Amino acid sequence: MMIMSTYKKRLDGRAFDEPRQIEAKAGVIKKADGSGYFKIGNTSAYAAVYGPRELNPRHMQNPKKGVLRCNYNMLPFSGSDRIRPGPSRRSKEISMVTEKALWPVVNLDDYPNAVVDVFIELTETDAGSRCAGICAASIALADAGITMKDMVVAVSAGVLDHQVLVDLNGDEEHMHQYDVADIPVAMVPSTEEITLLQMDGKVSKEELFAAIEYVKPALKRMAEIQRKALKDKYKTE
Amino acid sequence: MSEDKMLVNDKEVVFPGEIISEGMSFLPGNGTYRLGDKIMANRLGLLMADGKVLKTLPLAGRYLPRRNDVVIGKVIDILMSGWRLEINSPYSAVLPLKDATFNYIEKGEDLTRYFELEDYMAVKITNVTSQKLVDVSCKGPGLQKLKGGRIIHSNTHKVPRIIGKKGSMVSMLKKATDCKIVVGQNGIIWISGEPEAEIIAVNTIRMIEEKAHISGLTNMVKEHLEKITGKTIELEVPIEGPDTMEEQESQDEGGEGNSSQGEYRERRSDDRPRGGGGYRGGDRGHSGSYSGGSSGGRGRFPPRRYEGGGPRRESPKYEERKPESPPQQTTPAPTTKEE
Numbered sequence: 001m002m003i004m005s006t007y008k009k010r011l012d013g014r015a016f017d018e019p020r021q022i023e024a025k026a027g028v029i030k031k032a033d034g035s036g037y038f039k040i041g042n043t044s045a046y047a048a049v050y051g052p053r054e055l056n057p058r059h060m061q062n063p064k065k066g067v068l069r070c071n072y073n074m075l076p077f078s079g080s081d082r083i084r085p086g087p088s089r090r091s092k093e094i095s096m097v098t099e100k101a102l103w104p105v106v107n108l109d110d111y112p113n114a115v116v117d118v119f120i121e122l123t124e125t126d127a128g129s130r131c132a133g134i135c136a137a138s139i140a141l142a143d144a145g146i147t148m149k150d151m152v153v154a155v156s157a158g159v160l161d162h163q164v165l166v167d168l169n170g171d172e173e174h175m176h177q178y179d180v181a182d183i184p185v186a187m188v189p190s191t192e193e194i195t196l197l198q199m200d201g202k203v204s205k206e207e208l209f210a211a212i213e214y215v216k217p218a219l220k221r222m223a224e225i226q227r228k229a230l231k232d233k234y235k236t237e
Numbered sequence: 238m239s240e241d242k243m244l245v246n247d248k249e250v251v252f253p254g255e256i257i258s259e260g261m262s263f264l265p266g267n268g269t270y271r272l273g274d275k276i277m278a279n280r281l282g283l284l285m286a287d288g289k290v291l292k293t294l295p296l297a298g299r300y301l302p303r304r305n306d307v308v309i310g311k312v313i314d315i316l317m318s319g320w321r322l323e324i325n326s327p328y329s330a331v332l333p334l335k336d337a338t339f340n341y342i343e344k345g346e347d348l349t350r351y352f353e354l355e356d357y358m359a360v361k362i363t364n365v366t367s368q369k370l371v372d373v374s375c376k377g378p379g380l381q382k383l384k385g386g387r388i389i390h391s392n393t394h395k396v397p398r399i400i401g402k403k404g405s406m407v408s409m410l411k412k413a414t415d416c417k418i419v420v421g422q423n424g425i426i427w428i429s430g431e432p433e434a435e436i437i438a439v440n441t442i443r444m445i446e447e448k449a450h451i452s453g454l455t456n457m458v459k460e461h462l463e464k465i466t467g468k469t470i471e472l473e474v475p476i477e478g479p480d481t482m483e484e485q486e487s488q489d490e491g492g493e494g495n496s497s498q499g500e501y502r503e504r505r506s507d508d509r510p511r512g513g514g515g516y517r518g519g520d521r522g523h524s525g526s527y528s529g530g531s532s533g534g535r536g537r538f539p540p541r542r543y544e545g546g547g548p549r550r551e552s553p554k555y556e557e558r559k560p561e562s563p564p565q566q567t568t569p570a571p572t573t574k575e576e
Binding site: 034054 | 250252253254255256268270272277279280281282295296297298299301327328329367368369
């Protein structure tokens with residue numbers, strides 16, 4: 001049918017390579033050692049970092065390197081369907097991939113036997129929640145003064161009816177009458193190293209490669225927004 | 238190399254992954270790293286350019302113990318032969334018996350006679366290993382149990398500002414409020430005095446924290462204190478040079494800012510090696526560094542401290558390892574031992 005190629009814009013009026021509107025803040029949770037807020041469209045994530053702190057139980061300690069521990073959680077009212085509180089198969093998986101997305105940049109050598117805890121809470125979800133969570137967590141880790149070589153930035157690439165897009169929203173993700181693929185990508189901006197790549201839907205190999213290349217410029221623009229969030233916190237006067 | 242250039246101004250805030258400079262003539266220091274021909278920041282901090290060496294001073298993050306720092310700790314556990322202190326850091330510290338008191342302590346004596354759980358005390362860090370095992374000492378002027386008063390928590394990165402250049406800020410605060418104040422490098426502050434005066438001191442410290450980045454803070458605080466207390470305060474230490482955060486961060490005096498306690502004020506530059514080979518001034522692998530009572534048994538943490546070292550009653554190397562520490566009274570010979 002090829003609806004997307006007929007039009008130049010998307011359902012909500014965005015250009016193909018345009019992410020939804022982004023709002024980012026640092027230092028939103030005062031008690032935490034570092035915290036971040038990241039809102040993209042109708043998806044918003046809070047992240048709080050505690051630590052480095054002592055890790056218990058002791059058998060989990062690593063004498064060579066600190067441990068990074070992420071926890072992803074959606075609030076019950078965050079989406080149209082109520083989310084049952086507590087860990088689920090989905091949230092455990094996303095916690096794990098978030099950890100792996102952040103791991104390559106965080107320098108944990110300085111904190112043997114300790115743990116850096118990252119708690120991500122999604123207050124509102126409308127597609128792209130793991131990416132928003134990773135962005136918020138990056139801001140929070142930097143705000144907590146953790147040494148890290150760069151701040152990871154993430155957004156979903158998408159392929160809808162064979163058109164490559166950036167940052168699918170919930171409506172686009174659910175257009176099952178066409179071929180839809182949701183491809184969350186996390187990247188280290190300075191090296192263009194990809195630290196998270198998942199795919200859900202139907203996509204050809206060529207489209208997948210095209211999609212990854214297509215989000216890179218958008219990711220770099222988003223990295224600037226992240227950095228600005230921290231800059232605003234430390235702005236003097 | 239004409240194209241070498243800085244992309245960020247000196248003393249500006251930088252963020253992880255921010256490109257600070259381009260060109261091979263710059264060198265990465267603490268808090269920065271090289272990526273290709275670029276120098277990047279790897280933590281949130283203030284950029285300090287020292288010639289061609291670029292480093293960052295951290296603005297956030299928890300306290301990481303360093304040797305010779307004076308910190309305030311809380312007793313959280315009593316071990317076989319010492320005390321475990323919580324020092325507002327990822328790692329707890331151990332105060333071994335022999336560094337705790339000059340008294341002779343009988344075998345099996347109740348250690349709570351000296352320090353009880355929940356006691357706060359000012360201690361000096363004597364050693365930090367690569368695995369961040371921290372030993373502290375209570376021997377030295379001003380190092381003692383802190384009785385009464387109140388404890389407040391502050392940011393460890395604002396401590397240099399609270400202490401001020403050569404202790405100017407804290408000594409001014411002491412004079413104005415007639416409070417006894419001890420500022421630990423770990424951000425824990427003990428204040429003892431009249432209740433009203435304590436509150437003035439607490440509020441003033443909160444003000445210093447808030448305005449830490451403003452230059453000329455010492456005079457601002459002086460005026461503030463004069464207004465509240467109605468006393469005229471004379472600065473003990475005249476302010477020379479810029480009175481800014483960067484200046485004091487880089488000077489970074491350790492310990493408490495009383496002129497009579499000069500021993501604590503050692504330069505604490507950020508260039509000192511940390512982490513990795515952080516075990517300074519001693520033979521490696523000597524991890525069971527505190528002596529006595531290594532018979533295992535009680536104590537929640539002992540396995541970690543005894544690895545490698547094995548049971549050992551005395552550690553003769555321990556004294557040798559502290560050449561630069563203030564002249565210590567040697568422990569009085571335990572004459573009662575024979576009885």
